[in-house]
Amino acid sequence: MQSRVEHLSTTATSGPLQRSKIKDMSAEVVDSNPYSRLMALQRMGIVNNYERIREFSVAIVGIGGVGSVASEMLTRCGIGRLLLYDYDTVELANMNRLFFRPEQAGMTKTDAAVQTLSDINPDVVLESYTLNITTVQGFETFISSLRSKSFCPSKEGCGVDLVLSCVDNYEARMVVNQACNELNQTWMESGVSEDAVSGHIQLLIPGETACFACAPPLVVASGIDERTLKREGVCAASLPTTMGIVAGLLVQNTLKYLLKFGHVSPYLGYNALKDYFPTMEMKPNPQCSNSVCLERQKEYALAKPARDAAAKAKMEAEAPSEIECLHEDNEWNISVVDDTDLQGPDVGKSSGALPEGLVHELPSADEFQKTPGSEESANLVDDLEDLKRQLEAINAD
């Protein structure tokens, strides 16, 4: 895999004015320095240590309208390593979104992405996986690639720092959810509606926030009659604007999460017709049908005394004069959800108490489990063996 990536990079870098690799990020203000405007974030007091970005690995699942732009943004920001997953090929029908070029039609999206990204910034380590994560073989490769620590052997836990889900269907999201629950891996989910005028991003921390199976997916209400959307044989609409904005919000929150600045949004919606951006937090569902999620919830509850002690020590160490909490340095940069009431009645349920403009994608948790083409999923994925059986059933269709 790696050798093919290097071959592609060499092919792509045969142009006349190719930029060479840069060993250390410099803050020097000269026209020839591609990192000067990023290192300036440090001098402006936004980021403590921008250069740390080179230590991070981010996996992007789905290199379509959102994932491709997210990969370009992270590449231009000088991320350490990108892992790219897709099985699709570039078509002219994709040209209404950013990133891919007409002459790349027919290439796999992963190959085309590696070609473009290595050209833009040869400092980024690119790993491309041309596979479908919803197949048994694909899922195994997906999991093992996320575990691999070859890029940073000293790293704790998983081999990547964040997984970005940029897929366009429910099954693939459930597979990312299963993998991240198993690996105890924080991830961000993104989506754009079929009518192209709304989208969202969501932060998922196993055990701490709702997982993707805890509650029916939330979508931003567009104000358009749903019945006009779901007609048979109608292809989904898409716009470079909506997808570029969702990719931008996703990568902005990725940068805040990795480089520990600002506030990472637990959920952020975008309604393009009204320029409305609803936010909310979702606690895990103690009745979640995903058994690994329940394990993570238990672990998170058990670690509460240690978290409280750490938070107390941190508060005492900090000057009491610090009123603004923009640079609050808590581990996840999100506002703390009180985890004592995990057993509350409304947790993770499809209650009516949603912020204005947000609706559940499907009317109820029971209904949303019956997605077309996966009758088996009425019993939600419990473990890898279960998942494998379900995937086999789905792919046999």
Place this chain on the structure above:
Amino acid sequence: MQSRVEHLSTTATSGPLQRSKIKDMSAEVVDSNPYSRLMALQRMGIVNNYERIREFSVAIVGIGGVGSVASEMLTRCGIGRLLLYDYDTVELANMNRLFFRPEQAGMTKTDAAVQTLSDINPDVVLESYTLNITTVQGFETFISSLRSKSFCPSKEGCGVDLVLSCVDNYEARMVVNQACNELNQTWMESGVSEDAVSGHIQLLIPGETACFACAPPLVVASGIDERTLKREGVCAASLPTTMGIVAGLLVQNTLKYLLKFGHVSPYLGYNALKDYFPTMEMKPNPQCSNSVCLERQKEYALAKPARDAAAKAKMEAEAPSEIECLHEDNEWNISVVDDTDLQGPDVGKSSGALPEGLVHELPSADEFQKTPGSEESANLVDDLEDLKRQLEAINAD
């Protein structure tokens, strides 16, 4: 100018798999149709007539981090004609933003943009103007290019449908403001802060909304101490995320404005640290120092009876059952500002009544007129002759 553009297009289109021009936009759902996902907006009930996009001309002033992405989005959407204005060249220091590629370093931004855009969509008519609009000669070419109706001789008023300001300095914004006031041309302004973590877009309709000289510019508060930003010799920070999001919001509102769907935001801010998006409306200042703005305000007030009659006729023609006003088809797609109280005391003033998170860029109207390097601008631009004198003084520095 046009002939050079055509030459560049030919050079750029020598690749192996170049897509050919498409005469009519088709909604056919095949992989080879670059417009299928856009035409789907019609079938989904979002847009009445997507194909009309080919009739529109948009001018983009400043092809930097925001303007280049805006030009790519409009090109991929199949806009009729784009007019591009910039005098700068591509540098490796620009590579932390989307669009330009390292091998384009040294080219003018306009040439590089035409190369990339004509490659992406040869159906778009591109006009490139490598000039500085704040010089006398540049301003004259700018005005006459906006007036030209060669693309659509039957067009009323100006030759373009919208001007997008994507410049990075106060003087250039004031020049765009002067040109649009003179031409009675609606435009949108955009900006990104020097610390790269906030931005905004604003709709300016001569006579109807505040012009750029009516009030000190509004910026989104980042929560970062301003004193750390304005230090001498510190280069501005920038991020592909913030600039991509601002470009996306700008073009999304451009599409809503041109194709008459949704609500066009009069002002939309973006605070990246908090994912906060303040909105507001700004009425024109009856004491505006720009005399052309005052003329436009008078014209707008005089046309009130005709507007009221048209609005009444429209309301009567529409079914009373139509409660949702998403597709409200008023001329500018914005909520109507009551124009009877133009003489109100707070109009266009630096009052304390700003929405949370918005601050004036400079403490007061008096102070904001004294920008560095333009001592003359204490008397704000009144007419073209005045502007010329001031520009000459500035450029003689």
